[in-house]
Amino acid sequence: MKDRQFTLWFLSENDGKQRSFQFSKFFLTFILIFGIIIFLLATFGFWQVLSQESLLQELNKLNKYKDRTDVLLNELNAEKLVMEENLENSIRSFFSDDGEVLPINPPVNGIVTKGIEKNGKKIIHSGIDIAAEFGAKIISPLDGFVVFSGVSEKFENLVVISHTHGVYSLYGHNKENLVNERDFVRSGQKIATVGKSENSEGPHLHFEMWKNDEILDPRNFIELYKTRDVSIK
Secondary structure: OOOEEEEEEEOOOOOEEEEEEEEHHHHHHHHHHHHHHHHHHHHHHHHHHHHHHHHHHHHHHHHHHHHHHHHHHHHHHHHHHHHHHHOOOOHHHHHHHOOOEOOOOOOOOOEEEEEOOEEEOOEEEEEEEOOOHHHHEOOOOOEEEEEEEEEEEEEEEEEEEEEOOOEEEEEEEEEEEEOOOOEEEOOOOOOEOOOOOOOOOOOEEEEEEEEEEEEOOOHOOHHHHHHHHHOOO
């Protein structure tokens, strides 16, 4: 039969007396398990304190982000309201009461060298080419919202701006685009610089305007291009 008792001896250095204590195997096992439980509880509690501190720090960061986001949203909403009002005013000045297009500012100071070309219902050239100095500034003739600013296969650097009432303007062959997608732009704001396409003889802006899905000829409402038009009719 195996011994189920354990004896713990203590020897005094002063009087040399010995003291002994006997423990059962069950008691030692209980003490060991209890100690492990206490250790685990202490470790868990310490981890909880550290986790709570970490969570508090994260919460503080989130609150800072929230405050910053609220400020940005308030600024964006305020800017959006102002831009929407400006857009409506700009469109009212762009169209007359009977829907006719009124004169607006030219996007670039130059000479029209190529106009809109059609062959029956087929569109060969959907805008006008305006010869201008390389790197000259291109402005938006109306307030609007940039829906595209990037590189296209046909127009290289390209900017497309959306205006209200289904009006879109397109600026192609740019040397550099100066606005990004989702930017609000104001009338007269610089949006790009004049570049040169691979197949052209000189720098120019390819400029298009559309209302819904119908082409608008910019020469009909930009006075400068009426007097500086050398394209073949």
